[in-house]
Amino acid sequence: MVSLSHLGPEARSLAMLPSAERLARLRMERWIGYTCAHQALVQLEALLSDEPGKLRPKNILIVGPSNNGKTMIAEKFHRAHPQRMSEDGEHEVIPVLMLQMPAEATANRLHTALQATLGTPVGFYGRHDVREALTLRLMRAVGVRMLIIDEVHNLLGATARRQRELLNLLRFIGNDLRIPIVCLGIRDAYLAIRSDDQLENRFHPLLLPLWEAGEEFARLLASFETVLPLREPSHLATAPLCELILRRSEGTIGEITALLNSATVAALLQGEERINCAVIERADYHPPSVRRRMVERELR
Ligand SMILES: Nc1ncnc2c1ncn2[C@@H]1O[C@H](COP(=O)(O)OP(=O)(O)OP(=O)(O)O)[C@@H](O)[C@H]1O
Ligand SMILES: [Mg+2]
Incomplete structure (x- = not known):
């Protein structure tokens, strides 16, 4: 035996x-626990259980080399807070909205990605401010309490003007809904966030270094x-x-x-x-x- x-x-x-x-x-x-991942999960939980509607919600930026477990951490957290029905059974609740920064990112593509993740039929290319209002209304309607954006380094592929536009949009979503934003990406993600002073101040970096x-x-x-x-x-x-x-x-x-x-x-x-x-x-x-x-x- x-x-x-x-x-x-x-x-x-x-x-x-x-x-x-x-x-x-x-x-x-298979999920294997290790200290950095555990700390990241604890911090994400703390952010989510923070009293909602804080004036300046904290954000987290998980940075590390490619293939080093960033998405696995976000997915594990996401699985722990899945989409569900509201208590009155009337509508869907999406406490954690998780998506990828589109390649060749533009504000329009990010709206499309957000709306698709929210389960809305896409293909609507209206005026920018109308789309923004719709994205926010949908996020509020399903009770999003945290936004997770993976592959944030895709931002750096955009022109400087588009990058600014996208960073403004992130800041606007965070401010308007008063929810924490969690970004994940390789080192370039940090460089992208750093280019916006106001955002940089609000992002707490969490490093996943090489072993x-x-x-x-x-x-x-x-x-x-x-x-x-x-x-x-x-x-x-x-x-x-x-x-x-x-x-x-x-x-x-x-x-x-x-x-x-x-x-x-x-x-x-x-x-x-x-x-x-x-x-x-x-x-x-x-x-x-x-x-x-x-x-x-x-x-x-
Ligand atoms: N906690 C973990 N337990 C077990 N395996 C893991 C864990 N984290 C990562 N892995 C393994 O490492 C692979 C890469 O992880 P992941 O996709 O999360 O990396 P990443 O940092 O998001 O990479 P990229 O920047 O390229 O997207 C996974 O497919 C999985 O096989
Ligand atoms: Mg990944």
Whole structure:
């Protein structure tokens, strides 16, 4: 009888399945908690439960490299506050409205995105001020208490004039509805917000830096180990594995996930029940910089 005490409850039942079934289920998204994510979620909760209608609602800007868990945090928070029916059963309530800053952003495209997320038929290109009034009326009608905008760095793709227009619009929405705005994006998102002094003052930046060697990283790997459906402990949090995983993944949580999934596949395909350095070296995984170089070589 194998002891599966290194696994969480879900992985424990998965681990007893035959390898083929475990392989099929590996691609499932799983949430792994870590300190920065936990702090971000706590702050988002605090913002949402802040007394509504504050004169100067606080905003948050979650900044970090691509593939480092920003959207996962926002989605987890969003799932905890889903769309529902009002208590009198009369209308929809959308406490948290989440959308992406459109590519090649314009105020008009942002209105379209907002209205589409609010469930309104789009394709209405009226006067700007009419659209603005409609967006605000719809947001108020469904009781939006927080606006989350992902991929805010898309702003920088717009001309300076359009950027100003979009930032004004964000400021206006926040002021008019008195709701907090949460923006997510890579470093350019910070640069975009910073170009508007008034907005910059109101955005509290929350950084999701690349992972570095240390206790926190070891804890992250220990958490990963509890969800990978392997029957023997891999001790991912021990020094040689930590070092190898950090070096090959180049430090984003997305790459760490991809590497560990590939290593689990490699282990299962070879009838092994744990990950070690040799399994990682054999896994079908290339670090991002190597992948980039491979593509560049092909394009030459
Ligand atoms: N908390 C987490 N638990 C488990 N896996 C995670 C977690 N956060 C991120 N990941 C993994 O990393 C991948 C990338 O995460 P995410 O899409 O949130 O990155 P991002 O920072 O929004 O990137 P981008 O700036 O490119 O949009 C996810 O698809 C998932 O596989
Ligand atoms: Mg994202």
